[in-house]
Amino acid sequence: MSDIIFCKGGGCTAKLGAGVLGKILEKLPSGDDPDLLVGFGSSDDGAVYRINNRQALISTLDFFPPMVEDPYLFGAIAAANAMSDVYAMGGEVKTALNIVCFPETMDMNILGKILQGGSDKVREAGGVMAGGHSINDEDIKYGLSVTGIVDPEKIYRNNGCRSGDALILTKKLGVGIIMTADRIRQASQDAVKKAIDSMKFLNKYAADILKDYEVHGCTDVTGFGFLGHLCEMLDKRHSAVVESRSIPYFQECRGYAEEFYITAAAQKNRNYVGNQVSFENNDFFMEEILFDPQTSGGLLVSVCISEADEIVEKMKEKNIPAEIVGYVEKRQDKSIIVK
Missing domain, CATH: 3.90.650.10 (PurM-like C-terminal domain)
Structure with a gap:
C-alpha cells in the first residue's frame, strides 16, 4: 500500500488548533435546555443530556485521517479514540455509528478492514455497532459517533478538579x-x-x-x-x-x-x-x-x-x-x- 495514498499524517495531529476552534465556538449560542448537563461551553469531552433522574446520554464523535499503514489497526485506533470521550465523562459505551470518507476508486477491501477494526473495538467495549454514514472523498477518514450512558450524579466533568488533588x-x-x-x-x-x-x-x-x-x-x-x-x-x-x-x-x-x-x-x-x-x-x-x-x-x-x-x-x-x-x-x- 502506498504511503502517499493511505497515510499522509493523521490521527489527532489533524485536529484544528485549539485557538482557532475557540474563537469560532465562543460566537455560537450555548444550549439553554436545563436537561443539557454538559455542552460545549467548558470544552468537555462529550455532551451529556439527562433523560431521567438516574440516566443521562453521552454524545460524542471523532474521526480523522490514517496515522498507520495497516487499515485494520487504523480502524481499531480510531474507534478506541472516539470511545475514549465516553470514558472521560464517567460513562459506558452503548452504541456507535461509523463515519466514513473513502475514495470509490480505491480497493474496497481496505475499507472493509478499517470497518472491521472499528467493529471489533466497539464489541470489546461492550457496545453495539448500529450503522453509520459514508461519502466518496479524495482522502480516507474514519471514526465513530458514540452514544454512552451515565448517572447524572456521577458525571466526570473536565473542569471539576480541586486544590490539593x-x-x-x-x-x-x-x-x-x-x-x-x-x-x-x-x-x-x-x-x-x-x-x-x-x-x-x-x-x-x-x-x-x-x-x-x-x-x-x-x-x-x-x-x-x-x-x-x-x-x-x-x-x-x-x-x-x-x-x-x-x-x-x-x-x-x-x-x-x-x-x-x-x-x-x-x-x-x-x-x-x-x-x-x-x-x-x-x-x-x-x-x-x-x-x-x-x-x-x-x-x-x-x-x-x-x-x-x-x-x-x-x-x-x-x-x-x-x-x-x-x-x-x-x-x-x-x-x-x-x-
Missing part, C-alpha cells in the same frame, strides 16, 4: 512524535509497535477502576496535548504543578525529538497555551513531550490525594502505565508550573 495520567506520552518519525522511516519497529499498542488500548479499563473512587475531574489527552488539556481542566480557577520526572513517556521519543521529528500540531499547542506554562527546567525534550498531540491518549484524572497511590497501584496491576504526574493548587500567575 493529585493528577493521574494513565498512558505514556509521545505517540505523536513516534508516528511522525515513522512517516519518514526514522522510527524503530519496536517504538512503532509500542505506540500502536497504546493507541488501540481502550481507556475502559482505567475507567472501570476509577468507578470505585471519587473523581473530581477527568479528560482524555488527545490533539491538544497534555498541557492543552490540563489547561482546560484547570479552567483558569486553579493552577497545577507538574513533576516532569514522573511523566510516563516512550523512551525512544527523546532521540526523535532531538532530531526535530515533531509535529506542526505540537507547535500550535505551544502557541496556544505556552504563555500559561512556566518551565522551571530548560529541557526541550520534556516541553515537546508535554505539547505533543496524542491520538487515543490516556485519561488525565484529578482525584483526592489520599486515594491516588491506591488508584495507580490497581491500574498497574492491570498493566496500565499510570503515574501521579502532578498536583492541583490554588490559582497562581501561571496555570501550570512544570518542575
Whole structure:
C-alpha cells in the first residue's frame, strides 16, 4: 500500500488548533435546555443530556485521517479514540455509528478492514455497532459517533478538579512524535509497535477502576496535548504543578525529538497555551513531550490525594502505565508550573 495514498499524517495531529476552534465556538449560542448537563461551553469531552433522574446520554464523535499503514489497526485506533470521550465523562459505551470518507476508486477491501477494526473495538467495549454514514472523498477518514450512558450524579466533568488533588495520567506520552518519525522511516519497529499498542488500548479499563473512587475531574489527552488539556481542566480557577520526572513517556521519543521529528500540531499547542506554562527546567525534550498531540491518549484524572497511590497501584496491576504526574493548587500567575 502506498504511503502517499493511505497515510499522509493523521490521527489527532489533524485536529484544528485549539485557538482557532475557540474563537469560532465562543460566537455560537450555548444550549439553554436545563436537561443539557454538559455542552460545549467548558470544552468537555462529550455532551451529556439527562433523560431521567438516574440516566443521562453521552454524545460524542471523532474521526480523522490514517496515522498507520495497516487499515485494520487504523480502524481499531480510531474507534478506541472516539470511545475514549465516553470514558472521560464517567460513562459506558452503548452504541456507535461509523463515519466514513473513502475514495470509490480505491480497493474496497481496505475499507472493509478499517470497518472491521472499528467493529471489533466497539464489541470489546461492550457496545453495539448500529450503522453509520459514508461519502466518496479524495482522502480516507474514519471514526465513530458514540452514544454512552451515565448517572447524572456521577458525571466526570473536565473542569471539576480541586486544590490539593493529585493528577493521574494513565498512558505514556509521545505517540505523536513516534508516528511522525515513522512517516519518514526514522522510527524503530519496536517504538512503532509500542505506540500502536497504546493507541488501540481502550481507556475502559482505567475507567472501570476509577468507578470505585471519587473523581473530581477527568479528560482524555488527545490533539491538544497534555498541557492543552490540563489547561482546560484547570479552567483558569486553579493552577497545577507538574513533576516532569514522573511523566510516563516512550523512551525512544527523546532521540526523535532531538532530531526535530515533531509535529506542526505540537507547535500550535505551544502557541496556544505556552504563555500559561512556566518551565522551571530548560529541557526541550520534556516541553515537546508535554505539547505533543496524542491520538487515543490516556485519561488525565484529578482525584483526592489520599486515594491516588491506591488508584495507580490497581491500574498497574492491570498493566496500565499510570503515574501521579502532578498536583492541583490554588490559582497562581501561571496555570501550570512544570518542575
